[in-house]
Amino acid sequence: MSRRSTRPRLGLGLTAAAVLITTAVVPAPAHGEAPVIDYAITVDPTKQGAAIDDTMYGLFLEDINRAADGGLYAELVQNRSFEYSTVDNRAYTSLTSWDVDGSATVVNDDGRLHANNRNYAQVAAGTTLANSGYNSGLSLRSGAKYDFSVWARAEAGTTLTLTLKDAGGALATVRHQTVKGGWKQYRATFTATRTTTTGRLAVGSTGAAALDEVSLFPRDTYRKQPGGLRKDLAEKLAALKPGFLRFPGGCLVNTGSMADYSETSGWQRARSYQWKDTIGPVEQRATNANFWGYNQSYGLGYYEYFRFAEDVGAMPLPVVPALVTGCGQNRAVVDDALLKRHIQDTLDLIEFANGPVTSTWGRKRAEMGHPGPFGLTHVQVGNEENLPREFFERFTKFRSAIEAKYPGITVVSNSGPAASGATFDTLWQLNRDAGVAMVDEHYYNSPRWFLENNQRYDSYDRSGPKVFLGEYASQGNTFGNGLAEAAFMTGLERNADIVKLASYAPVLANEDYVQWRPDLIWFNNRASWGSANYEVQKLFMNNVGDRVVPSEATSTPSVSGPISGAVGLSTWATAASFDDVRVTAADGRTLLTDDFSGPASAWTHTGGGSWAVQDGQYAQRDVGAANTTVTAGDRAWRDYDLRVTATKQAGAEGFLVAFGVKDTGNYYWWNLGGWGNTAHGVERSDDGAKTTLISKPGTIEAGRAYDIEVKVRGRQVTLYLNGKEWGAFTDDQVAEPFRQVVTRDRATGDLLVKVVNAQPTEARTSVDLGGARVASRARVTTLAAAPSAENSETATPVAPVKSTLTGISDTFTYAFPANSITFLRISER
Structure with a gap:
């Protein structure tokens, strides 16, 4: 079965709150005079433009802004295994996020739960540990169930008293758990009796005991998966209908130590993100320093990323380090044995994703609950390296080894951290000369840049590498930013034969832990909301089409004065x-x-x-x-x-x-x-x-x-x-505010006319569909708001509105509102 047949029919991505109205074609003035026209769009439905892949638009997930721990990963307890360290953050201790009433010591010795899980808490009799999670506390909903678990050890029988509470008192019935003997996992379930955002989990012990991996999960996770994803965030991601999922970074991938595990030193703190660290039972995964200044539990690891990609129908696209650090570190690791180990790890990753259950890594996947393959087709090596020749030397070795063993895998390279410059030019030349299949580009530029660069990919070599636009954003979350990004996206679609994949970044941000702005989806411990940019991405991602229909539009007269100041x-x-x-x-x-x-x-x-x-x-x-x-x-x-x-x-x-x-x-x-x-x-x-x-x-x-x-x-x-x-x-590029692209939905034959009007006046536009026989009514979705408008937890000024356009034919006139994005779905007869 093809991937397209498994995806919902293209719709207009409307919210339940969208307003249904009827819009008429702009009437001609009295006495038969022609309407005043600002722009003209001419479509040629007899010709075919570029085919658009199902994977055109996707998601990029990185644990930045507490996107994973404290975010998408639904675990409510922060620092659940007492692994926080000053290496992660200077303000951290092993008891960060824990309040101790009594005596507790964090221990790292041979009595640990697992070699990867270094620390555990040794508590004295009568001690209570209390955890407030992330943001202002634990967010609990009245009537909802929460699953508690802890690994514990006690030489003599001791009782753990488990409590959920806030300043107003108890939030659930107190639970008691008897602990005796060696390390064992103990479980309990709470049902919240009140709603709160300031809850605390308390674990009290009547005797001396060792505690590790203290956990509290909402029962109502995404798709009800135990130990799974936060439902509202995962549903917002799924609503985008992503064609691919790039993970786990970003700067998270190619920073930190690339070192091996050492019997004498154990896991290296600030070790680079390596996929084998992130699979298996969660209590056996090593936590690690996060490049963005906190600790990552790896509870959301490679297996969970693969599973989420499968759940939302997205192509998985993992990124592995190339032993050249990026994101300002700019260091090439020279160690042939280590390079060979990382290359082998990448081959093992492909086996983990696709191998049979009889293979070493395929068996590990099956043991985690997924006997079937994940269908991995793409692997990216490296991310934003600023040492182009050192990176490409190592990339070439990865590519050769992967293609030799797995010739069906596309190995993706990159072009550095910016849209232009010496690193960009050098890497593109190296990639072209080597016949690389796909090159990842990243840029975070001003809205003006996005309005100026709609034609960026018009001149790219059609016979060269394809483009993966893995990270882009216009440096803000206002609707003005969304308008500029939408104008740019019409150029991405027009060049779908070159730009095969594109993803906005970053995607998630906890409002109390922000390392980077802007972000697509914002959240706290009680709610989440899509930014104006999210509504733009959703409109495009839910209404891609299968093929570009050639079209042209007139432009806006522009006069640029000299640079002055x-x-x-x-x-x-x-x-x-x-x-x-x-x-x-x-x-x-x-x-x-x-x-x-x-x-x-x-x-x-x-x-x-x-x-x-x-x-x-x-x-x-x-x-x-x-x-x-x-x-x-x-x-x-x-x-x-x-x-x-x-x-x-x-x-x-x-x-x-x-x-x-x-x-x-x-x-x-x-x-x-x-x-x-x-x-x-x-x-x-x-x-x-x-x-x-x-x-x-x-x-x-x-x-x-x-x-x-x-x-x-x-x-x-x-x-x-x-x-x-x-x-x-x-500096003479024109920031054109009127952009458009036309695509066709193969399943319905509908034409999708997508128009961006990023200016403060309506754009009265004649549309010529080139003689196409069309129905007299068309469905319309409009995003329109003040350029300064921003969505928030309490207000959504940027939201799609549904309407119906009547009285159209193969030529009609339409007034596109000021500061708007309009999608017209026109049925051909």
């Missing part, structure tokens, strides 16, 4: 000094000169840090401060040369020279020694959202003076470093 100086996690600032107009006039022989009265401090004139230089002395900007000049300045001498004194990076400064959120700056002092690049900030326009590898040496010059002419900028031209760019 004041100038600025800044640092980031660095102390630096600046001298001899000169700004000269193109006609030779001096606009600004400052050698800091006197007070810095021309400069306005708009950021952090500590600035002062010192020894005839303007110095920023706080080595820990970020974005310490000071500005000078007039926002109307244009066509000028900015010259400055800069010297790094100490710190992690270099310094920044700003130009075209309009205000604190809108400017350009040349970031020298940025990204951990690995690159120089120009970034444009649009309302605080940054886009990298040009970048090259480079470092800044402490104590060395650098002569910097920025020449601005119209929208062209040329940059000089120490008297030599470093680079140039022209």
Whole structure:
């Protein structure tokens, strides 16, 4: 049976609260005059565009923002096996999240429950341990059942008293459990008598006892699976109807130690995410430091990811480390034996997913409850490596070994951490030359960038590697961000022969544990809600179509003035000094000169840090401060040369020279020694959202003076470093607010006309369906809201609305609302 036959027929992804209204075609003015038209869409239904795979849109899950522990993984107890450590987070101890009434010691000795489960709590008689879980406490619902379990050991018979309570008193009937003998798992079930979000689980002991793996799970998990997923979050993910599931990261994958298990040192803390650590009984899985600053229990491990992918009908796409660290660490591990072990682990992973129950790893899968294969077809090696040649050397070895043993597996490479630049270009060239099947691209840019780059993939080599857009977002959760992403997605669909997979990222965020913004779905311990971006993704993912129908649209007249604005100086996690600032107009006039022989009265401090004139230089002395900007000049300045001498004194990076400064959120700056002092690049900030326009590898040496010059002419900028031209760019791309794409649903023959109008006025549009014979009524779904609108726990201003369009034919006129995304489903007769 094909995958398509198992998926629901394409619908319009409407919520139960959608409003049913009837919309008519825009009528012509009186006296037979033609309606006023702003845009024209022309469709050619006789031709075929790119085929769209079932897997076009998917999900990327990473344990960031407490997305897994404290989120999708439904376990309510935090630090259930007393494994938290200062290696995970400086504020952690082995009893983090536990309150002790009495005497308890966390022990790591030969009496442990399992070699992987290092710590356990040794409690004295009369001691009670209480856990408040995540957020404000345990969230319990009146009448719901909760399954408790604990591994315990006691030499003499002792009784555990198990209690659920909050400040208002008991939340369920107290349970008692007798413990005697060696390690054994004990279970109990609670039924909550009240609803609370501040509950606590208390375990009291009448005698000396050892406790480990203390757990409390809601009975009502996703698909009622014991030890499973939080229902509301999993259902929101499933509602997207994802075509694939990429896991477990992200930066989580290729950071930390790649080391092996050692008999003398045991598991390495901050060990990189390795799939074998995450399978088997949960009490035998080793917890680990998480790159994002907390501990991960691995209760949500590879088996659970595979199972969830199967549950939602998604293609599993695991990512394994390539022994080149990324995400700012930038280190290539040189160890042939370790590399061979990781390659073998990847081969074993494929066997775990697809192998028969008679194979070593297929048997382990079956023992966990899944005798049949998971149908793995793709494996990604590496993630955002910033050392392109070192990464590709290792990737090639993984690829050769995988293709030799499993020729049907697609091995996915990547192009580094950004949408352009030296790493991106080098990796793409290496991937093309080697005939790699698929390359993962990542970028987080401003809404303006997404509006400007709808045609990004139009010019990609049709015979080269396919694109997996594994991570993208427009740096915000307003509807304005969603509009920009939707406009970009029309370009993804138009180029579905190149872009085979695409996933927004990150997907989940616990509002009390945020390391990254924006995020698709937000939650706390009591509720979850989809962002405006979620509604956009859901609309597209539920209404993909099977093939692009060629279409064209007129564009919006646009006039871009020259780059204009004041100038600025800044640092980031660095102390630096600046001298001899000169700004000269193109006609030779001096606009600004400052050698800091006197007070810095021309400069306005708009950021952090500590600035002062010192020894005839303007110095920023706080080595820990970020974005310490000071500005000078007039926002109307244009066509000028900015010259400055800069010297790094100490710190992690270099310094920044700003130009075209309009205000604190809108400017350009040349970031020298940025990204951990690995690159120089120009970034444009649009309302605080940054886009990298040009970048090259480079470092800044402490104590060395650098002569910097920025020449601005119209929208062209040329940059000089120490008297030599470093680079140039022209910022003249148009942020087109009106975008569209047309696809066809093979099952129904319907045309799906998808239109984004990201501007504050309606777009009166003529639609020419090229003579197609269509029904007179069409179904419409509209997302429309103010660009600043954001969904929250208590309000959903961005939600789909259903309507019916009547009186249409192969040509009609429709007014697409201001700031809207509109899907027209038109049935052909």
